[in-house]
Structures are given as structure tokens and as C-alpha cells.
Amino acid sequence: DAGVTQSPTHLIKTRGQHVTLRCSPISGHKSVSWYQQVLGQGPQFIFQYYEKEERGRGNFPDRFSARQFPNYSSELNVNALLLGDSALYLCASSSPGQGQGYTFGSGTRLTVV
Amino acid sequence: DQQVKQNSPSLSVQEGRISILNCDYTNSMFDYFLWYKKYPAEGPTFLISISSIKDKNEDGRFTVFLNKSAKHLSLHIVPSQPGDSAVYFCAASYSNFNKFYFGSGTKLNVKP
Numbered sequence: 001d002a003g004v005t006q007s008p009t010h011l012i013k014t015r016g017q018h019v020t021l022r023c024s025p026i027s028g029h030k031s032v033s034w035y036q037q038v039l040g041q042g043p044q045f046i047f048q049y050y051e052k053e054e055r056g057r058g059n060f061p062d063r064f065s066a067r068q069f070p071n072y073s074s075e076l077n078v079n080a081l082l083l084g085d086s087a088l089y090l091c092a093s094s095s096p097g098q099g100q101g102y103t104f105g106s107g108t109r110l111t112v113v
Numbered sequence: 114d115q116q117v118k119q120n121s122p123s124l125s126v127q128e129g130r131i132s133i134l135n136c137d138y139t140n141s142m143f144d145y146f147l148w149y150k151k152y153p154a155e156g157p158t159f160l161i162s163i164s165s166i167k168d169k170n171e172d173g174r175f176t177v178f179l180n181k182s183a184k185h186l187s188l189h190i191v192p193s194q195p196g197d198s199a200v201y202f203c204a205a206s207y208s209n210f211n212k213f214y215f216g217s218g219t220k221l222n223v224k225p
Contacts, residue, residue, distance in 0.1 A: 004156070033212070035215075040217065041217050041218075042117070042119075042202050042204075042215030042216050042217045042218055043157065043202070043213075043215045044215070045212040045213065045214070048211050048212060055211055056211040056212050058212065090156055090157070092156075094210070101147045101149070101159045101162060101204070101210075101213070102159070102213070103159070104149075104156030104157045104158070105156050106154065106155050106156045107156055
């Protein structure tokens with residue numbers, strides 16, 4: 001069984017550019033969450049989507065947006081990139097009320113130069 | 114505003130001994146607590162969880178203890194193995210599991 005897949009694995013962008021990160025959840029999982037992990041810190045919640053609707057949003061600026069598609073895959077978009085957006089972006093999928101927590105993908109390493 | 118804190122950035126333990134990783138939280142409304150393990154170049158992997166109505170949960174070599182009055186939880190690994198060397202994150206959530214609040218992680222090194 002395929003786990004949570006994220007693409008691309010690594011990405012280098014210039015300040016001011018836009019980036020789109022993609023995530024495919026585990027088959028059967030309808031919820032996708034996005035987290036940002038800056039070096040030396042724990043993952044920080046960005047968004048959660050369930051059945052294509054936003055269920056939660058973390059303390060991130062409006063430059064960050066996301067959406068979920070009918071097949072439950074998801075995109076995270078970041079506009080007007082800043083150096084501080086450099087981080088590992090993690091996608092996780094889960095079933096509703098899943099007590100086992102999320103299943104995370106391996107992440108996309110974004111470097112903004 | 115860090116609601117979940119792991120104050121020890123690193124821990125070194127000899128193989129076969131006990132590893133104790135600690136985590137503190139500030140929000141008494143959290144209902145659920147989890148531990149994740151992360152290897153380099155991989156995403157975090159779920160390890161063990163505990164509901165706020167319990168004070169202990171055990172799974173093989175791993176045991177999580179919850180002290181609600183102290184707002185403290187700990188992960189015990191007995192016996193520790195070199196393969197346990199990784200970064201361990203604790204996390205907390207409300208009952209709706211909409212989001213998890215993660216600590217900053219503790220890097221465990223188990224020496225052979």
C-alpha cells in the first residue's frame with residue numbers, strides 16, 4: 001500500500017516567487033493536513049482539509065493557501081516567498097477521529113534564496 | 114506561544130538501558146497526546162498515544178505516562194536499542210483531532 005506521497009521532494013525558489021506543493025493521501029483517507037517544520041523546531045500546523053472543505057487553519061499569513069481535490073489529494077500554495085519560508089513542508093492524512101494520529105509523508109524541502 | 118514543550122534537545126543512552134523523554138504542556142483542555150519518531154529524510158512516524166482519561170499506556174518496549182496535574186508526559190523506552198536513535202516529538206490535540214501541537218523534539222542517541 002502506498003503511503004502519503006509528496007512532490008517534489010526538494011525545491012529551490014527565489015524570494016518573491018510562488019510555489020505549489022502536492023500531496024496524495026493514503027487510499028481511503030479523506031482528511032489532509034499540512035505542517036511546516038523549520039529546522040530545530042517541531043511541525044507547526046498550517047491547514048486541515050476534509051472532504052474538500054477547510055476544517056482548520058494555523059497562524060500563517062494569507063500568502064499560504066491550500067485546496068483539496070475530489071480525489072482527496074491536496075495542494076499547498078505559497079505566494080511572495082520569503083527567506084523565512086524555507087522549511088520542510090509535511091503533509092499528513094488521516095481518517096476521521098483517528099486515534100492513531102496522522103500518517104505523514106516524507107515532506108518537501110523548500111529552500112528560498 | 115508554545116503550548117507543548119520539550120526542554121531537552123538531546124539525550125544519550127547506553128544500549129539496553131532505559132530512555133526517558135519528557136514533555137510539558139500548558140493547555141489543560143488537551144484531550145489526546147501522542148509521540149512521534151522521526152528519522153532523517155523521513156516524515157514523523159506515529160509511535161504511541163494516550164487519552165487524557167488514562168495515566169499510562171504501554172506498547173511493547175514503549176510506555177507513555179501522563180500526569181495531568183503537572184501537565185507532563187513522558188515516554189519510556191526499555192530496553193533502548195541503537196535503532197531507536199531518532200528525533201522524538203510529543204504532540205497534543207483536542208478531541209476533534211483537527212490539529213496537533215508539536216514540541217520541538219528530543220534527539221535520542223542510543224550508543225551500542
